Amino acid sequence: MSLTGIIDLESFPITDPAFRAACKAEFDKTGVFVMPGFVLPSVIQSVQEEGEANRGDVYAKTEQHTVYLSKADPDYAEDHARNRLVTSSKGCLTDDQIPQASALRALYDDPEFRSFLCHVLGEEQLHEYADPLSSINLHFHEKGQELGWHFDNSSFSITLMVQAPEAGGQFEYVTGVRDADHGEMGFDDVTAILDGKTPVQTMEAEAGTLVFFRGRNSIHRVAPNAGDRTRMLAVLAYNAETGVSLSEAARMTFYGRLS
Ligand SMILES: O=C(O)CCC(=O)C(=O)O
Numbered sequence: 429m430s431l432t433g434i435i436d437l438e439s440f441p442i443t444d445p446a447f448r449a450a451c452k453a454e455f456d457k458t459g460v461f462v463m464p465g466f467v468l469p470s471v472i473q474s475v476q477e478e479g480e481a482n483r484g485d486v487y488a489k490t491e492q493h494t495v496y497l498s499k500a501d502p503d504y505a506e507d508h509a510r511n512r513l514v515t516s517s518k519g520c521l522t523d524d525q526i527p528q529a530s531a532l533r534a535l536y537d538d539p540e541f542r543s544f545l546c547h548v549l550g551e552e553q554l555h556e557y558a559d560p561l562s563s564i565n566l567h568f569h570e571k572g573q574e575l576g577w578h579f580d581n582s583s584f585s586i587t588l589m590v591q592a593p594e595a596g597g598q599f600e601y602v603t604g605v606r607d608a609d610h611g612e613m614g615f616d617d618v619t620a621i622l623d624g625k626t627p628v629q630t631m632e633a634e635a636g637t638l639v640f641f642r643g644r645n646s647i648h649r650v651a652p653n654a655g656d657r658t659r660m661l662a663v664l665a666y667n668a669e670t671g672v673s674l675s676e677a678a679r680m681t682f683y684g685r686l687s
């Protein structure tokens with residue numbers, strides 16, 4: 429499947445140097461860049477159908493975790509921002525469960541798309557994960573399911589909204605809350621956000637929207653899905669190096685298995 433049949437190249441001329449530069453400039457400003465209607469409606473529909481067809485294989489789990497995604501630290505009180513627990517409940521199909529002929533895979537592998545990503549992200553190269561599970565994931569949020577406030581470990585993420593929820597399920601975020609590489613944890617801001625005292629930014633992406641997000645220092649969550657339609661979101665995960673697997677601990681947490 430060629431890129432022409434997958435994305436709206438007229439609105440998003442991803443090989444055009446001027447267009448690439450404009451996308452990068454926008455992304456660099458805030459660490460958030462949204463492209464509504466990036467993937468064609470017919471393609472999105474086929475991915476929705478794949479998701480529906482494979483729904484029986486979804487691995488779903490509810491867990492409690494800190495916003496830092498690391499174990500509680502006994503040097504801090506239980507109700508301190510460092511240790512407060514939030515709830516995440518979602519399901520996931522892993523790369524090995526995405527059909528070989530899926531448009532998601534064609535997009536993920538496409539050299540021009542990857543080159544565009546490199547440009548916007550400021551990476552020299554991007555590679556798939558070495559393990560069979562982690563490269564393409566399809567997330568499912570049923571009614572009531574949510575993703576609790578957290579910071580990502582990775583410095584960027586690329587997501588594609590496959591099926592938008594009818595109500596709730598919006599992506600919420602606050603940028604620049606911590607500075608992970610300088611050990612600034614952002615405890616005061618995190619406390620205010622968890623207590624609902626800080627205004628947050630909200631994104632309600634339609635199906636077909638591609639999102640670039642830097643989630644390492646920007647706290648974010650997916651609010652509980654409040655409607656009957658399942659929220660489906662594809663995560664396209666890449667590495668700057670070859671041969672990198674997601675850690676075994678992370679694979680067990682997210683997928684419940686290693687391969
Ligand atoms: O579902 C989303 O929109 C974001 C997912 C996310 O934050 C994550 O997987 O770390």
Ligand SMILES: [Fe+2]
Pocket residue numbers: 578579580643648
């Ligand atoms: Fe995240």
